[in-house]
Amino acid sequence: xxxxxxxxxxxxxxxxxxxTEYDEWDEALAAQLADQIGVELTPEHWDVxxxxxxxxxxxxxxxxxxxxxxxxxxxxxxxxxxxxKKPGKKMSYIAGLPKPAGCV
Amino acid sequence: MTETQPRxxxxxxxxxxxxxxxxxxxxxxxxxxxxxxxVLANAALGEGIAVDMFFTFWGFDMxxxxxxxxLRFSPVxxxxxxxxxxxxxxxxxxxxxxxxxxxxxxMKKQIDDLGVPPVDEFLDQIVASGGRLWACKMSADMxxxxxxxxxxxxxxxxxxxxxxxxxxxxQTLFI
Numbered sequence: 657x658x659x660x661x662x663x664x665x666x667x668x669x670x671x672x673x674x675x676t677e678y679d680e681w682d683e684a685l686a687a688q689l690a691d692q693i694g695v696e697l698t699p700e701h702w703d704v705x706x707x708x709x710x711x712x713x714x715x716x717x718x719x720x721x722x723x724x725x726x727x728x729x730x731x732x733x734x735x736x737x738x739x740x741k742k743p744g745k746k747m748s749y750i751a752g753l754p755k756p757a758g759c760v
Numbered sequence: 761m762t763e764t765q766p767r768x769x770x771x772x773x774x775x776x777x778x779x780x781x782x783x784x785x786x787x788x789x790x791x792x793x794x795x796x797x798x799v800l801a802n803a804a805l806g807e808g809i810a811v812d813m814f815f816t817f818w819g820f821d822m823x824x825x826x827x828x829x830x831l832r833f834s835p836v837x838x839x840x841x842x843x844x845x846x847x848x849x850x851x852x853x854x855x856x857x858x859x860x861x862x863x864x865x866x867m868k869k870q871i872d873d874l875g876v877p878p879v880d881e882f883l884d885q886i887v888a889s890g891g892r893l894w895a896c897k898m899s900a901d902m903x904x905x906x907x908x909x910x911x912x913x914x915x916x917x918x919x920x921x922x923x924x925x926x927x928x929x930x931q932t933l934f935i
Contacts, residue, residue, distance in 0.1 A: 660768045673768035692769045721806055722885065723875055733888040741808035742772050749770055759799055760876045 663688050674749055678712065681752030690750045701738050701750075704730050708751040718748045720756040773808065781810040781930040788935065789818030791833040791867055791879075797935045798882045805889035812926055813886070814918075816896035819935075820903060823893060823911050828880045833867045834860040880911075887913045894918050894926065 659666045660673065663685045668676045675681055675689075686705060690697045697705075707728040711719045721744045725732050732743075739746035744756050782804045786797040797819075801811045821827040835841045835854040843849050844866070853859065868878070877885065887893065895910055895917045907917060918926070 658768065669768050671768075673770040693772055694774060720875075721889075722802075722877065725885070726875065726877075731888065732885050736889060741774065742806065744806045745770070746772060758875070760802060760874070760882075 670754070674754055675752040676754070678752065681709075686750050686752065689752070693746060693749065695739060695746060695750065697750075700734075704728065704735070704738060704747055705751045708747060708753060712751075712753050717758070718753040718756045720744060720758045720760060722760050723758075778808065779929070781812070783927040783930040783932040784811065784813045785932065785934045786813055786815050786819035786822055787817045789821035789831060791831040791864060793935065794822050794831055794879050795871070795876075798879065798886065800933070801886050801891050802882070802889065805886065805891055811886070811891040812894060812930070813891060814894045814896065814923055814926070816899050820895065820899050820905065822879055823883070823895060823914050824905060824909055825911060826909075828883070828911070829878065831879055832860055832864045835863045836860070883911065883913075894923075
């Protein structure tokens with residue numbers, strides 16, 4: 657377990673830099689996480705991120721791209737536009753959640 | 761023990777231009793054998809890897825409009841098949857009428873329970889993620905099928921020689 661300093665405070669992260677503590681995240685931090693990986697957050701990004709946060713709170717798991725479409729209602733194609741190349745990992749990183757564990 | 765480090769940012773590989781490419785040859789029309797290709801294609805696309813899927817022989821059923829929702833799973837010849845109540849499926853039982861229907865129904869339910877889409881919807885998602893679908897010329901000719909019979913997002917019916925161009929420099933898997 658490591659910590660890193662973000663938004664002026666210590667944050668717990670795993671070896672790759674994904675947050676490990678759900679409650680250490682807030683929206684100001686998300687903006688900084690997004691900035692670090694070159695994603696500029698628009699209202700559409702925020703909708704996806706808020707869905708991921710709420711879904712994790714409910715299920716205890718990070719939603720896969722499939723679930724973000726099927727349950728969240730955000731088409732996969734749009735996810736690729738918002739979080740280019742690796743949407744599953746990028747959106748979970750910004751949402752302060754672990755990488756999705758599901759295969760699909 | 762926690763240690764403080766200045767900043768850890770995941771490497772999403774955006775700066776390194778990858779030309780990694782995956783080609784999947786889907787040759788089977790059984791429900792259970794359709795999924796390995798679908799799952800791998802979807803995973804690769806989600807990692808920023810280009811994917812082409814080439815459908816040949818029985819794999820054609822995955823992209824044929826009136827067959828892609830009707831793929832079946834048969835226990836016949838599958839010596840590894842388990843029974844839901846435990847133990848192996850007796851081989852003499854598997855060819856009995858209705859067994860394929862039951863096995864297919866069960867497998868579809870298991871797939872659905874995991875939130876994994878049916879074959880046609882899975883291909884929709886793969887295409888939406890940037891995957892490309894191709895059909896084999898010889899299989900089309902053998903089965904008397906044309907582009908009309910295939911999903912609208914199949915890009916073409918191509919020859920074995922075309923496939924060589926398609927798969928140049930790619931990691932290729934035959935399923």
